[in-house]
Amino acid sequence: MDRFFDDRGNRSTLRREEDNNLKLSAMVDSGYRHSKRVRDMLDSLGLKPSDIVSTGDLEKLPVISRGEVVELEQREPPFGGFCGENTDIDRIFISPGPVYEPHLGENELWGRGYFAAGFRKGERVLNTFSYHMVAAGLTFHEGLRAAGATVIPSGTSGTETQVQLIRDLGITGYTGTPSFLNAIINKAEEMGYDFKKDFGLRRACFVAEPLQPSLRIKFEDEYGIDTYQMYGATEVGDIAYECSEKAGWHICEDVIVEIVDPSTGKCVESGQLGEVVVTRLNDIFFLLRFGTGDLSSIVESDCACGRTSRRLSGISGRVGDAVKVRGMFVTPGQIARVREAFPRVRLQVVVTRESYRDFLTVEIVDDEHYKAIDVGRFRDVFNEICAVKIDRIETRLVGTGRDKPEYEEGKPIIDKREWK
Ligand SMILES: [Zn+2]
Numbered sequence: 001m002d003r004f005f006d007d008r009g010n011r012s013t014l015r016r017e018e019d020n021n022l023k024l025s026a027m028v029d030s031g032y033r034h035s036k037r038v039r040d041m042l043d044s045l046g047l048k049p050s051d052i053v054s055t056g057d058l059e060k061l062p063v064i065s066r067g068e069v070v071e072l073e074q075r076e077p078p079f080g081g082f083c084g085e086n087t088d089i090d091r092i093f094i095s096p097g098p099v100y101e102p103h104l105g106e107n108e109l110w111g112r113g114y115f116a117a118g119f120r121k122g123e124r125v126l127n128t129f130s131y132h133m134v135a136a137g138l139t140f141h142e143g144l145r146a147a148g149a150t151v152i153p154s155g156t157s158g159t160e161t162q163v164q165l166i167r168d169l170g171i172t173g174y175t176g177t178p179s180f181l182n183a184i185i186n187k188a189e190e191m192g193y194d195f196k197k198d199f200g201l202r203r204a205c206f207v208a209e210p211l212q213p214s215l216r217i218k219f220e221d222e223y224g225i226d227t228y229q230m231y232g233a234t235e236v237g238d239i240a241y242e243c244s245e246k247a248g249w250h251i252c253e254d255v256i257v258e259i260v261d262p263s264t265g266k267c268v269e270s271g272q273l274g275e276v277v278v279t280r281l282n283d284i285f286f287l288l289r290f291g292t293g294d295l296s297s298i299v300e301s302d303c304a305c306g307r308t309s310r311r312l313s314g315i316s317g318r319v320g321d322a323v324k325v326r327g328m329f330v331t332p333g334q335i336a337r338v339r340e341a342f343p344r345v346r347l348q349v350v351v352t353r354e355s356y357r358d359f360l361t362v363e364i365v366d367d368e369h370y371k372a373i374d375v376g377r378f379r380d381v382f383n384e385i386c387a388v389k390i391d392r393i394e395t396r397l398v399g400t401g402r403d404k405p406e407y408e409e410g411k412p413i414i415d416k417r418e419w420k
Helices: 013-034 036-045 055-060 066-075 111-116 136-147 159-168 178-190 213-223 332-341 375-386
Strands: 092-095 099-102 124-127 150-152 173-176 203-206 226-233 237-242 249-251 255-260 274-280 290-296 323-325 328-330 347-354 357-366 392-397 413-415
Touching (some): 055 255, 066 290, 111 226, 111 237, 124 136, 136 150, 173 178, 178 203, 178 213, 213 226, 237 274
Parallel strands (some): 124 150, 124 173, 173 203, 357 392
Antiparallel strands (some): 092 099, 226 237, 237 249, 274 290, 347 357
16 A cells, blocks of 8 residues: 555545644634735635634635636735745746746645556656646656656657657656647657557556547557546646546545535535635645636545545536536536437537526437437436436427527537526
8 A cells, every 4th residue: 555545545534624624724824824815815804714714614715716816916926915925935837827836845746646547666657748937847747756657857849759758768658638648649650650569658647638538548449548637726736636447536635625606606515516616735825715617526426446535526617618507507518428428419508598497408400310319318318417407309400491590519508598
């Protein structure tokens, strides 16, 4: 057993929550003394640090979006008052904006995710994230080292160079975006290699870009690469990671994740979809309730891998793209999953108000693909994925002109509700 699995990483849910509460309390206390932002916020709300002592108390505070962090930092450079005055920061990262982020000081961030992806001592891993200005390269480098792997800091070098490194250094693992790995494989094939036969790259851990299910199948089936995903943000570090079960993302240690209704900032019921709001428990950057803008839900069941941390269901869209129907969010990501289950069926969701109630219509182009499906099963699958029942299915005939007007491939959901 490894420290990333057993030590602290496998406390009981209750014990973890107690630990998090203590750390949250300490963070708010320290933040009130050292961070102008925390002090101003609590004072303006008429709260004392002793009012925030458990994760449930966080609801008393507003959610802060990335846009707001940028704005505050520009108003009060460099850290918008989120950082203490005399804090010892080992490096400052720069993102476009510009946004400035202090390194959170914990070199083991991301180590847990890489460990779960199977990276160990003896693995040689290509780290294709940029080491220049931004946090990614160095941060993931340290995470890989924490898991024990040897890192090749190939950064943003061209695909031909990456192929050369894979060949010459006997690379066994990759970290970067899925699209860049795909580009590297294409380049290798263009150079005359048989990627699976000629190279030993068998493991990849992706972050910073969603992994399309079809691309995952391609990597795993065609190229024999075991794939994993991690999730996080520069402002708060690592948030969650996949284990070998690949059935949800385990929430990292020392982060509090809330799933909230973006319109109220209040937590939704467990299992429901909402915005991922993160508080990184630390003593450097006092950012409480960072709103990621990503939508997810908590998976209730225990994971077969044995880890006791709660899991996220994966990211099913961005807050702005989601449409709330009868209290539940329906996202383009969910519609994409419905489409995956019924390939080639062209559909679009239209939400209206009828008799003071949200009304969900699925409009489908009536062609041979639609004729081939079982409509009852379609309704069941839709309900299972979106957690909202279809009120009506409308079909449009092809070639009558009625199939064209509003149907847009890029717009999975149209909200036609008028709130008069
Ligand atoms: Zn697991």
